[in-house]
Amino acid sequence: MKNLNKESKIDLLLFLLPPLVVLSIFVIYPIIGTVVLSFISKGTFSLSNYYEVLTESIPLKALILTRLEPTPPWGALIHNAVWILISVPAVVLLGMILAYVLRYVFGSSFVLGTVFLGMVLPGVVSGLVIRFMFDDSIGIFPRIFAVLGVPMLSKTWTIYPQTALLALILGSIWLWLGFSVTLYSAGLDSIPSSMIESALVDGASQWQIFAKIIVPQLRPVTTVVILMTVMWVLKIFDIVYVVTGGGPGGSSTVLAMIMYMYFASSLEYHKAAAVAVILALLTLIPAYWYIRIVLKGERE
């Protein structure tokens, strides 16, 4: 360790001052500002913004709707939760299986490159593709269900409250799978092949190897995939805005969308700030986990 002599202090200033100034103005100050705004209502300090956004009952703005219905709208918080519950297992399972299977498939780098495309596209483009896939006259999904004789699902999914959210969730899996497959492929590369070979020598079947060696070895990757997927789904905005705008009748709203509605449509900045803080706090849960993993890796 060098002492903090004068010269190294100047170096530090030279290296850290410019980026820290930029970060302070554009990231730190507005974060604090948003928190402060969220607690101010009619000029006084209070929790009423939070109370009001959480109890809002208009479906297009609601975070939680208390009336229980079998189909959406349920409120943005519930929509985000359902989204996570469906997409996380799908992304983990499909990603792991596909990454494993790809080792035995001809042209695997092309397959990987294709699945990864969803990560490269602008969200608005992805949204349009999702809208298109579920369109009744030209889309693929409604066509398939028309052939199968399911009238419920042979309509344009995104304009009916029963199917809009589901269409978005399926679309998001299509988009995000590339992330998980790529991570799992990298994870598989780091499993020593001697482990698998010796298991083969012991007479283990492919299935046993997958369940007893591959899955446990990939556990750190799985954790990261889950955390990143949860964060991504919590922040999801573009595709919802483009495909359904949160509709019909608020049946596909998400937290980020509600924040935008308060901000841009009704100009209620304080309530928008409260929704933003709720969203940030929820994101902080997986983020905290992730930060802990990274810092633990540092110490080793």
Add this chain to the structure above:
Amino acid sequence: MSKARISLKGVLLNLIVWVFTILWLLPFIALLIMSVKPYTEVILHGWWSLGGNYSLKNYLEVLMNPSYNFLQGIENSLIISITSTVIPIFFAAMVAYSLTYLSFRYKTLLFTMILFFMSVPQQMVVIPLFNLYVKLGLNNTLTGLILLHSAWGIPWIAFFLRNYLKLIPLSFVEAARVDGASEMSIFLRILLPISIPALIAASAIQFTWVWGDFFYAMIFLPSPDLYVVTQRLALLKGEYHIDWGLLSAGAILAMIPPLAIYLAFKKYYVRGFVGWGLKG
């Protein structure tokens, strides 16, 4: 990789994965076909019927019709994405250098803050910044958006570059220090050049993200002549009637730059994502 042994199971596996891949790719193929066909034909026969007329009319319409103003959108997006890639890369490299080679108090704190900033949702910063921008006259300017994107890119790029620098032997820097080189010249003359692969990866990903941004643009660029390409594309959709011919041509134009960058730097790009997610 498996041995070259042809078995029924292997063939079946290949078949399943390839069908899956083609299904995955199908929406893009459809988009491409629809963009070069008149929409009336697509409605009548479906995009999957390959006969009929092909033309670039949809593209010309999107690009030339002044009410769509797509070219302006592409130009604005290019200006914003390029500058918002170059600026944060440089700042982030300085942060990464300090985190790796300089010793100071609160280093762990700074590192933790960087990780924290990486996870903050965009929604968390726009309201105070909007008020600030209105006061400073930065609202509705490309500069305002560029500054925000640049700042927003610093944390993740710094994290990413620091992970790369950790792989470079410390002796590199120490030898230069013994020779009496200043930290700034070590940074500029030694580390930036050997970090070029990482700089390319980070630039490619940052460019794609900024290019694809929609939320910040909607908040800070409300006036149509400053719209970026994603805003233009969303506008193209129309409220009730959707002309998929126009829309798919617009979508393809909007995805060309990120796609080109991805294809050109595929290896860096994917490694970048892995590094971002996995290496701590």
